Amino acid sequence: xxxxxxxxxxxxxxxxxxxxxxxxxxxxxxxxxxxxxxxxxxxxxxxxxxxxxxxxxxxxxxxxxxxxxxxxxxxxxxxxxxxxxxxxxxxxxxxxxxxxxxxxxxxxxxxxxxxxxxxxxxxxxxxxxxxxxxxxxxxxxxxxxxxxxxxxxxxxxxxxxxxxxxxxxxxxxxxxxxxxxxxxxxxxxxxxxxxxxxxxxxxxxxxxxxxxxxxxxxxxxxxxxxxxxxxxxxxxxxxxxxxxxxxxxxxxxxxxxxxxxxxxxxxxxxxxxxxxxxxxxxxxxxxxxxxxxxxxxxxxxxxxxxxxxxxxxxxxxxxxxxxxxxxxxxxxxxxxxxxxxxxxxxxxxxxxxxxxxxxxxxxxxxxxxxxxxxxxxxxxxxxxxxxxxxxxxxxxxxxxxxxxxxxxxxxxxxxxxxxxxxxxxxxxxxxxxxxx
Amino acid sequence: xxxxxxxxxxxxxxxxxxxxxxxxxxxxxxxxxxxxxxxxxxxxxxxxxxxxxxxxxxxxxxxxxxxxxxxxxxxxxxxxxxxxxxxxxxxxxxxxxxxxxxxxxxxxxxxxxxxxxxxxxxxxxxxxxxxxxxxxxxxxxxxxxxxxxxxxxxxxxxxxxxxxxxxxxxxxxxxxxxxxxxxxxxxxx
Numbered sequence: 001x002x003x004x005x006x007x008x009x010x011x012x013x014x015x016x017x018x019x020x021x022x023x024x025x026x027x028x029x030x031x032x033x034x035x036x037x038x039x040x041x042x043x044x045x046x047x048x049x050x051x052x053x054x055x056x057x058x059x060x061x062x063x064x065x066x067x068x069x070x071x072x073x074x075x076x077x078x079x080x081x082x083x084x085x086x087x088x089x090x091x092x093x094x095x096x097x098x099x100x101x102x103x104x105x106x107x108x109x110x111x112x113x114x115x116x117x118x119x120x121x122x123x124x125x126x127x128x129x130x131x132x133x134x135x136x137x138x139x140x141x142x143x144x145x146x147x148x149x150x151x152x153x154x155x156x157x158x159x160x161x162x163x164x165x166x167x168x169x170x171x172x173x174x175x176x177x178x179x180x181x182x183x184x185x186x187x188x189x190x191x192x193x194x195x196x197x198x199x200x201x202x203x204x205x206x207x208x209x210x211x212x213x214x215x216x217x218x219x220x221x222x223x224x225x226x227x228x229x230x231x232x233x234x235x236x237x238x239x240x241x242x243x244x245x246x247x248x249x250x251x252x253x254x255x256x257x258x259x260x261x262x263x264x265x266x267x268x269x270x271x272x273x274x275x276x277x278x279x280x281x282x283x284x285x286x287x288x289x290x291x292x293x294x295x296x297x298x299x300x301x302x303x304x305x306x307x308x309x310x311x312x313x314x315x316x317x318x319x320x321x322x323x324x325x326x327x328x329x330x331x332x333x334x335x336x337x338x339x340x341x342x343x344x345x346x347x348x349x350x351x352x353x354x355x356x357x358x359x360x361x362x363x364x365x366x367x368x369x370x371x372x373x374x375x376x377x378x379x380x381x382x383x384x385x386x387x388x389x390x391x392x393x394x395x396x397x398x399x400x401x402x403x404x405x406x407x408x409x410x411x412x413x414x415x416x417x418x419x420x421x422x423x424x425x426x427x428x429x430x431x432x433x434x435x436x
Numbered sequence: 437x438x439x440x441x442x443x444x445x446x447x448x449x450x451x452x453x454x455x456x457x458x459x460x461x462x463x464x465x466x467x468x469x470x471x472x473x474x475x476x477x478x479x480x481x482x483x484x485x486x487x488x489x490x491x492x493x494x495x496x497x498x499x500x501x502x503x504x505x506x507x508x509x510x511x512x513x514x515x516x517x518x519x520x521x522x523x524x525x526x527x528x529x530x531x532x533x534x535x536x537x538x539x540x541x542x543x544x545x546x547x548x549x550x551x552x553x554x555x556x557x558x559x560x561x562x563x564x565x566x567x568x569x570x571x572x573x574x575x576x577x578x579x580x581x582x583x584x585x586x587x588x589x590x591x592x593x594x595x596x597x598x599x600x601x602x603x604x605x606x607x608x609x610x611x612x613x614x615x616x617x618x619x620x621x622x623x624x625x
């Protein structure tokens with residue numbers, strides 16, 4: 001079989017993926033949980049992450065808790081402890097950055113890293129660099145990572161998935177075709193149901209068959225992103241790493257589930273208003289303003305309805321957004337329907353600046369709001385989130401987010417050290433359980 | 437040579453009021469590869485001349501803080517105080533070696549009481565470190581954390597408490613050492 005590429009590593013790209021990340025964070029700090037099925041996401045009512053033992057029982061992501069208890073009665077179901085997961089995620093990226101500054105933090109539990117050209121300075125082969133990074137991660141974090149090394153992102157993703165968990169797979173350009181021959185085309189990153197169906201119609205089943213299609217054919221039937229995937233499957237480096245770009249956002253999203261599900265109009269609106277306030281806090285933190293807002297409601301049976309609307313101008317204040325959102329909310333809400341979550345997505349973000357002159361005194365109004373929220377943010381920093389909040393979200397603050405069984409807080413929030421408060425804890429992850 | 441580079445970076449910091457990016461750094465010090473700039477940064481971070489934030493961006497280290505005030509003459513003699521302060525470290529730096537592998541935990545039992553570790557004490561432990569004979573370690577025994585002295589006699593290893601009421605643990609199978617204790621913290625109030 002002819003190889004797809006004659007060069008092994010014109011670029012050397014790593015994809016590194018934490019194995020069952022959230023569940024592993026839990027298992028690694030509690031020896032009691034090791035070797036047992038562990039599921040996180042209790043507060044949401046669905047599985048957010050499950051350990052390999054739980055996966056073996058048939059638990060899948062998004063499965064409801066009742067279903068999990070039926071299939072896997074011995075499963076330990078825990079509330080998510082995002083504080084700890086984020087601390088460990090930061091460590092994950094910091095360790096990879098010991099080797100290269102070019103790291104793309106793709107999500108909380110996976111990253112891409114470009115190690116091209118580092119063989120000489122590090123005195124190691126690419127394979128050894130990948131091994132060393134994996135070793136550092138596994139020992140420092142106490143659970144395993146899967147690593148893929150390849151000439152580009154699409155193939156690195158294939159490589160890291162090749163032998164999960166705790167795999168290290170190296171796919172040099174010259175061996176690319178051997179891997180792709182065994183891979184169903186729908187397993188390629190970025191190829192979804194629609195594209196798979198179309199490819200199947202043309203008799204393309206494996207990733208290799210897709211890669212071997214002539215360029216003209218690909219360009220004729222597919223849009224640019226798929227052409228780019230085709231190029232990467234042939235060993236080219238097309239998708240650049242987005243490194244260190246997390247100081248700005250394209251959209252900001254806040255979604256929160258609440259229990260019990262409610263059909264109470266003011267209560268559901270208060271939940272939405274609280275999400276909008278939270279989204280605006282983040283907006284102001286990064287000195288951004290939004291011009292378009294999408295709100296959605298999720299019903300008890302997981303049915304989503306949404307509405308998108310434009311604002312009259314860029315803003316970073318919940319007052320302005322609620323003004324537009326409240327009439328839309330009335331439109332969106334179906335009476336007597338039980339809702340379980342609300343969400344908001346702020347789009348069309350730009351840098352916040354309220355200097356532009358206008359005829360209608362808008363600048364003065366925004367300047368006042370800006371002064372007001374500067375004080376609100378100062379109070380928040382000093383006394384905690386939601387020290388001051390809008391009347392619209394009052395009902396969401398007076399009720400606990402979750403009632404009953406699902407309302408368990410993560411254990412770390414109870415296991416306070418002397419001097420810690422429920423609001424501020426040491427930024428060092430903790431081993432849990434009795435230490436004798 | 438390094439002090440020359442440092443001066444160039446300090447000059448950039450003075451005129452721009454911020455630290456350079458890696459590509460700017462290359463231009464500032466006249467390097468042609470990002471990797472060389474990266475290694476320079478690593479070296480400076482090692483010496484505490486520079487810092488990096490969680491995303492790898494450069495932060496001004498100690499040598500950037502009090503730049504213009506060094507040696508200001510007020511009473512005839514330059515004050516050595518600021519200069520001397522560059523050789524101090526924070527409590528974090530003092531207690532924590534491998535930052536990414538350090539965890540905290542709270543002691544419940546009294547098996548190390550004769551080593552001065554009391555219930556309620558906090559420990560800073562380093563995951564994955566190689567234990568040496570006499571180190572206090574956190575081992576995993578019967579799905580529990582246990583804190584003991586790590587003892588090595590030839591090829592044999594065992595765990596020993598600092599409390600006469602506890603028997604040494606001679607592991608039947610492989611001994612699982614999760615972490616080595618680096619510091620004990622006892623905070624009053």
